[in-house]
Amino acid sequence: MDYIGFRLVMATSPPSILDPATGASTPLPGAPAGDRVNDVLRVGKAAVVLSAARCGSSCLEPSEVFVYGDPKNPPWKLGKARSAAPSADETGVWLIRDDGNDLCRLQFVSLLGTERDRGRPASCTTAVRQEVPQGLLITVNTGTSSAEDVLIDPATGRAVHQYPRVLAITKDRMLLAELTKFSVLDLRNNQRTPVERPVSNGSPGPVIPSRDGYKVAVVFGDPAWQGTSTQTADVWVLALDTLTWTHAPSMPIVAPIKQVAVEWTEDDDLVVVTDVVASWRLDRPHWSIAKTPLPAERSGRVVSVGKS
Template identity: 45%
Template sequence: MQLLLATSPPTLFDADTGANGPVPGVPGGDRLVGVQRVGRTPVIFTSPRCQQTCQPFDVYAYAGVATPLGQAVSLAPGADAKSVWVIRQDAPDSCRLEHVSLAGSTLGGGSSASCATVLRQETSHGLLITVNNGTAETVDVLIDPDTGRTVQQAPSILAAIGDRLILGGLTDLTVVDLGDGSRKKIQPPVVQSNPLVVPSREGNFAAVDFGSPAWHSSDIQTRDVWLLDLTDLTWQQAPSMPFSTDNLKRSSLDWTDDGDLVLDDGVVAAWHPGEPAWRLGKARLAGALQTAAVSAS
């Protein structure tokens, strides 16, 4: 298994041999780095470190070579798995929304957008965004990116998966079917208002991490991954959960094309739903390779 890690600079890592190296064509040095998977292609966004005023990210699609996609203050995978939506900054208070192919060409004419908008994910039903991010008026909205029309809106949309939205609540979750408009509340196995939700690539499962930075009000960090079956809305706890970790903020989850859930937390582990245990990579992640995001293949 090979991973592209959001280290500084970004790293290509082989989970079995431990071989690693920089991503050619992407700026090196001590920078802010993130990785977003678009279909089978990792997209890297990187910028100089900042304290108050931050520069837009330089964006690259990596498929053996790094293809520059320009600068952006936010980006999200396109529903076609071959493009990204980006918010570009024209002036300190002036931004625009653009649709860009992974080859770097602009698709369509673009439209004006708030620089405080965070792009999340495009589905066949629209583009999921967070409006007024970081303020008391923060709200999640599914919009038609061509017209700006609101398709669905909620205080907390945790994920958009095919025809479904998963909404967060104080004690429960709500699954919205965008096809027929139905809503169904489900009781999570762990009470948490804002768990991390990572949809599988085919959209039939969602990995939900109920990790805690202060387990039972202690100084212990824990990770607790559950699987939500989106066909019957039942829960299955992943093996060996929960477990304590020192890397809650620096590790991540992703899915492979084969339907394996991949976790990096000191080691790289893969689990296929139904298997009794995680499969561990042979190579440990060195301290310098601890990551905040990962794209697995």
């Protein structure tokens, strides 16, 4: 096994941190235990954990929001929210607060817990995704057939761009899903360029921008590979400036699609978590693989943090 110089914050139950180099997995200090639904997102160098209690078989309470500046130390709380997204400057998060009686609001809170103001009214079916200099990407009517992605001015709620499905957004560009292909919208000049899909089979699943915003990793999931019951995941990287694809080595792989997690490290390594943890740089011919035990129950999202 090659040297792997990162740790992974994982949305297990309870949330945990994994060191792939040693195989050590430990619960995050202060994270809620019990039967909860957990999620994790990266905001700058911090990991933000959302932990929701169940209120029924298909019902979740608003999540408790925790910030881990250092995953080894106890977190601090930002209160409860229905969803959270990183701010453009990575100093805070946008939250959909739930005030009860079907009343919600959009609010900015710094990672230290300082509220800019009370926020503005928002639908409780809105999910925040990512802020960039041009606006805040949200999904309206989330979880329904009429869901749509909108880039808004968070100060006024005015729509800047609106599309049925935005796969990813970076500082300068949006990757859009079309009927049979993709397109890239340059937010600096509103120029939209079609991009052919690199494969004809499989649907795009997780799409994760690199930390510098110049490329995205796309996982194409096939739930019935070659007409069988075998699920596969196929990882490709799209350069957003040249609009060229790079196929990750040894792909596709057999893996449960919903458990495939993708992340970029601070050193620009692409990390894929399946039944193993693997990392790869685009200038290398193979993956570095850590065959370490992984929790069976985990979501398809992880956050990479550097070694201390």
